[in-house]
Amino acid sequence: MSGTDRRLTLAGIWIVLLAMPFWLPYLGGYTELGSRVLVMALAAMALNFLLGFTGVLSFGHAAYFGLGAYAAGMTIKYLLPSSIAGILMGVIVGTLAAMLIGALIVKLRGVYFAMVTIAFGQVFYFITFRWNDVTGGDDGLTGWQRQPIDLGFTKIDILGNDKAFYYLVLVFFALATGAMALILRSPFGRTLLAIRENERRARFLGIPIERHIWLSFVISCFFASLAGALYALLNNFTDPRALRWDLSGNFVIMAVLGGMRSFWGPLIGAAIFVVLQDYVSSQTENWMSFIGLFFVLVVLFFPRGILGIFRRRTAS
């Protein structure tokens, strides 16, 4: 893509996102659905930072997403009734957990890495499930809600006004994607691409592979836990399903469906997945079968993702 094309695409994406609360109702959607797309897209893009741009398969990202959600909810419920404090705490807790677990797994590769991330993904699920008194157990964490943001001179009512909350999410989404794009353009980001393309060669060049993968994992989980914190605020609720294995798989399929090798691919994948899930689960009780079938079909027919096909066409 040339520079002008790229700028046009970027402008297009932002115009569509900025105007979403206004055009979505005409297509039968609602503002909350738009916020959900953004949150899921942020999580999928965070995962793709690791999966598509470092070449490491994590199948347990729901853990950090869910930790962000629980930390945000619990902060607002027990510590400080402030949305911003909740988000901050969510990101801190999720990132700390990622730093610890990342250190344990960075030496592993391929299938083994995937399997250990799957397994570790379940730890926090069981903790929230069992630790009833504090987390609410299976019923989820209730009895709290997101708080209006006080800027000193004015108050933003993100609780009563869906659109206001959408734009709050969009601000975080913009900051996060901007930061990820900047990191990927930096020498550090280029090194990650080098590791993805040929780890052995990168190692021979003297690059400390483990340190880079660890950092990439932590950055990825940082943004995933931000998405999780926003998700808890969106629902005014969180339950153990926010960190269960199936959500991890959903993030991966969003990234693959959109196109792992493109920066914006997971946004498209997330939009399709969230809308499809919303629609199918409103139509039939057996939505799980449809989602499962969707996984199978994507793997068999769209392994490169939607943007992947598009790119191959333009290349040939």
Next chain:
Amino acid sequence: MTQLIVFNVFNGLIVGAFYALMALGLSLILNLSGVINFAHGGFMALGAYIAYSLMPYTGFWGALVVAPFLTAILGLAVERVLIRRLYGRDPLYSLLLTFGLAYIFEDGTRFIWGAQSVPYQVPAILTTPLSTQFFFLTGYRVFMVALVAIAVVALFLILSRTRLGMRIRAGTLDLETVSALGVNVRVLRNLNFGLGIFLAGLAGVLAAGLLGLQPTIGTSLIMPSFVAIIVGGLGSLPGTLLGGLLIGIASGIATVYLPSATEAIMYVMMGVVLLIRPRGLLGEEGRMH
């Protein structure tokens, strides 16, 4: 107190035997084909439901024999139609595909047999306690441990004594050479997948008698199986067996002292193993890449 500990250790051993049985099947498939079979729990649940449906006609014993075979046949078909296409590609894709299958299996069993748990009858001869002091020692529990032991011994005999087993072991080390020596690798992988699914089916038929049978039975047992493989060591079947038993017993003991840590304890074990010995207890060097 002693009785309580003995009870929970024994209980942990039984649960561990299930983890091991599941994990051995997962390991077989992973070692030869590089596929993480996320649908393993789904196959297991299916095995249990097939046994449940067969029971009115064949009785418990007939179902115990037939259901694992039917499950294995389904496994052969799934490998043939879907999973075979993904060999040699990024493991991401087979993982996603079997992940989708896990969804379909769980929902499918719920659709056919209902979301509620179904009454799963075990012969009365097996449910009577063997001892009044150790009341928990019902015939069924002892029977299960014995049967799992027999299955594991049979598996290791197949792998070490039969031609198929030797080819599977050789293929695990170097599939290309095995293929060059004239072994049909497609058939080998297919049969190996079926063998793994057979173990899952057997685990399902047995576990349903202890844990009750509902559609989520598969997903609740597959996660610990992953932990068992990691603790035991990737690439080592004896390691997988050891890993399964260890985490089962550990969670049994945790039930006595800290019930809320019943599940968490095995992840702690996994963390410790990864920290001290990343390749797992009996894992071979170099397997983790």
